[in-house]
Amino acid sequence: MSNSYSATTILADPASTVAGKQVTLSTPQRMANGINFAFATGNCENVISQAFADRCFITSASSYTEMAQWRVPLVSLDHDEIEYIVNYRTHGSGSGCNIRFTLDVNATTVVSVLALSSTTNAFANNNGVITFPAGNHYYGTVTMEIETGSGAEVEIFSVMAYFKRIVSPVPAGQKNQYNASSFVTPFGTTRTTANNAFTSRFAHNMIDNISELRKRFRSLLSWSGVYSTSSTIYPDADDAATSQIYIGVGDINSLFAYPLLPSGFENLSFDKLELHVKAIGDVDFTFFGQSLSINQASDTTVGWTIFDLEIDNGELSVVGDTRLPYYQATFDATNENQDNLVSLSNARSKRYPPAVSGITNTADAIIALTLIGV
Amino acid sequence: MLISTAFGLLPQKSSCNNGQVLFGSAVSSMSNALNQLNYVKFLNRTNYPIMRSAFSFAHVVNGRDYMNTRIAESDGRIAKGYTESHKLISATRLVSDWIGIIAQYESGTTGQDAGSSEFSPVIDIEIGLLFDAGSGYSQVAVVDHGIRFNSADSMLLTSETSTQYSQNFIVDSGYIIPSAVPTNVSPEAPRPLYIPNTVGSYQARGERMVFNISCTDCKLKSFTTFDLYRADLS
Numbered sequence: 001m002s003n004s005y006s007a008t009t010i011l012a013d014p015a016s017t018v019a020g021k022q023v024t025l026s027t028p029q030r031m032a033n034g035i036n037f038a039f040a041t042g043n044c045e046n047v048i049s050q051a052f053a054d055r056c057f058i059t060s061a062s063s064y065t066e067m068a069q070w071r072v073p074l075v076s077l078d079h080d081e082i083e084y085i086v087n088y089r090t091h092g093s094g095s096g097c098n099i100r101f102t103l104d105v106n107a108t109t110v111v112s113v114l115a116l117s118s119t120t121n122a123f124a125n126n127n128g129v130i131t132f133p134a135g136n137h138y139y140g141t142v143t144m145e146i147e148t149g150s151g152a153e154v155e156i157f158s159v160m161a162y163f164k165r166i167v168s169p170v171p172a173g174q175k176n177q178y179n180a181s182s183f184v185t186p187f188g189t190t191r192t193t194a195n196n197a198f199t200s201r202f203a204h205n206m207i208d209n210i211s212e213l214r215k216r217f218r219s220l221l222s223w224s225g226v227y228s229t230s231s232t233i234y235p236d237a238d239d240a241a242t243s244q245i246y247i248g249v250g251d252i253n254s255l256f257a258y259p260l261l262p263s264g265f266e267n268l269s270f271d272k273l274e275l276h277v278k279a280i281g282d283v284d285f286t287f288f289g290q291s292l293s294i295n296q297a298s299d300t301t302v303g304w305t306i307f308d309l310e311i312d313n314g315e316l317s318v319v320g321d322t323r324l325p326y327y328q329a330t331f332d333a334t335n336e337n338q339d340n341l342v343s344l345s346n347a348r349s350k351r352y353p354p355a356v357s358g359i360t361n362t363a364d365a366i367i368a369l370t371l372i373g374v
Numbered sequence: 375m376l377i378s379t380a381f382g383l384l385p386q387k388s389s390c391n392n393g394q395v396l397f398g399s400a401v402s403s404m405s406n407a408l409n410q411l412n413y414v415k416f417l418n419r420t421n422y423p424i425m426r427s428a429f430s431f432a433h434v435v436n437g438r439d440y441m442n443t444r445i446a447e448s449d450g451r452i453a454k455g456y457t458e459s460h461k462l463i464s465a466t467r468l469v470s471d472w473i474g475i476i477a478q479y480e481s482g483t484t485g486q487d488a489g490s491s492e493f494s495p496v497i498d499i500e501i502g503l504l505f506d507a508g509s510g511y512s513q514v515a516v517v518d519h520g521i522r523f524n525s526a527d528s529m530l531l532t533s534e535t536s537t538q539y540s541q542n543f544i545v546d547s548g549y550i551i552p553s554a555v556p557t558n559v560s561p562e563a564p565r566p567l568y569i570p571n572t573v574g575s576y577q578a579r580g581e582r583m584v585f586n587i588s589c590t591d592c593k594l595k596s597f598t599t600f601d602l603y604r605a606d607l608s
Contacts, residue, residue, distance in 0.1 A: 007468035007469050007579075007580075010412050010469070011375070011409060011412075011413075011607055011608075012405035012408060012409060013375050013405065014375065014402040014403070014405045014406040014409070015375060015402070016402075021398065027401065027405060028401070030405075031401075031404065031405055031408055034408045034409070034411075034412055035408060037412060037468075038408065038411045038412050038416060041416070041467060041468060041580075042411065042412070042415070042416040043416060044465065044467075045418050045419065045420065045464070045465050045466075045467070046420045046421075046463075046464060046465055049420050049421055049422045049423075049462070049464075050422060050423060050425065051422045051423070051424040051425070051460055051462055051597070052424070052425045053424055053425065053426050053427070053458060053460070053593070053594075054426050054427035055427070056425055056426060056427040056428070057425065083465075085463050085504075085511060085582065087461045087462075087463070087584075121461070122510075122512075123461075123463075123504065123510060123511040123512065123584075124510060125506065125510055125511050157460065157461060158422070158460065158461060158462050158463065160462075160463045160464070160465070162465035165468075165580075198401075200390050200391055200392045200394075203385070203387070203390030203400065203401075203404070204387050204390060206404050206408075207384050207385060207387050207390070207404065208387075210384060210404065210407045210408060210411065211384065213411055214381060214411070214415070216415075216416075218419065219421075220419075220421060221421055221423070222421075223423050226425065237429050238427075238429050240427075242427045242428045242429035242441075242442075243425065243427075243428060243442075244425050244426075244428045244442065244443055244444055245428075245442045245443065246442055246443040247443070247444075248441075248443030248444040248445055249444075249445060249446070250443070250444030250445050250446045250447050250448075251444055252447070253447065254447045254478070254542050254595065254596075255423055255596075256421070256423075256478070256596060256598070257421060258419070258421065258476075258598060258600075260414075260415070262379045262380050262381060262414065263379065263380035263381070264380040264381030264382055264383075265381060267381065267383075268381055322474055322476070322546075322549060322600050322602075322603075323474075323549040323602065323603045323605075324379060324414065324417075324600075324603045325379070326600070341443075342442070342443040342445075343443075343445055344441075344445055347441065347443075348442055348443065351442055365443075374415070
């Protein structure tokens, strides 16, 4: 009994089982195939997507130095292989340059090192396989560090990461998505291909599976400040190494995510839209129509805060020409954001790291955020 | 068959217990919900914000050339003839085919101010296939020679020139799927981009694609891709 799937036969006809139609085995057969496909491949897409222009992400760090950090939603506790792909080039001698990505899920980590050797525009990639710790988990944290050899500098143009799909067939047994006490049951397609009676167990498992897969998160926006840029080859600030570290007023109405909020979204009874924010100290801000507050122990405390966002559809605007109800989520043009996000009149003269006490240094600013949604 | 976009209610599990008379509508709503998962919820999306330099000529006078943040929507400093390019990677689905895009950009100025000549912003977008034969990814084929946005396709210019600051605008490919797969060999008028199942001897769908984007007279601010929803599939 193989939990196999084929991308060509995942469309089950809802009209084949309604009154007046002869029940055919192809509908449950395709439903079994479709649920295996959905579990194995659903949301195996970019969990990190960020690009950089103007040599703003360049470094000459001689040892591993933290450059950026992102929150990423997991696909499931069975999707354990993450791949990172970076578009980059090196400057100068081009030797001894590496990126080290660390995926952290509740203090269990896996490290992936990408060697960078090209002095022209090129790609580098590597994978990491994590053994998930026991318990319930739906997100991880990815930290990016870079080191360079003597006389070399690394320039990053774009970064992406995704969790690899499970190839057909899905291994036997019940699969936990995020919660150790609930699961998806893949279907044996040998049995559903046979022209046999429709069982109660099939329907129970199918309903449970669909309910569970509806909870699967995707990354809608992944943004990290670039923390420790430097360049000796391009020493002038107008040439290079002036990365954005803090979210500022210029991000209002221009740093976008597009959550999908179709009919029935509001009836889903689980967390379905979360904003993960990494900040230094305390920040009050408005995002996607909601006023949010980060309160940390001190103005040098650096940490992530999670907000469960509520939706007020009447106050939102749909982004055009995509044929689905994708909404525009951004920092709103409010007085709260104008006053509290970093700006000319609320500037940070110091670069993080380290966190330095005082609002004119690094305190009370957002340095990374990720929006995840079902 | 029609694909519902909504998260519809699922049947009561007790209605499917042994001994119950099971009507077809229960199975129908299950298959509807499953199709919604595979063809709506799990449609592929990629959203790239593009960080620009936080350096600001305008504020060096304050002794603070490192602003460390984005102080305005505009990046400014676009000279006529300015060019840039980006390679943005997407992990596609095994059923990805037609892809819509939304691009946020900032362009140069109109010629209304006698001090400057009118800009001609252009954004070209092409899809390439990445393949790792064991020594890392490289582009092995062009999947779609792609589309071109220019002034004839609604790319806008700002009228402000004296400040060197501008606005961000958005262009999109639309969602009207052409009746035939594209065969162009150079960028053509905007339409959804297309990924065939295979390109030459390579599997394309489900693999890593690189969006090769070239900009002239403008700067790219963000780039978003959507697998296009289709209401009727067979």
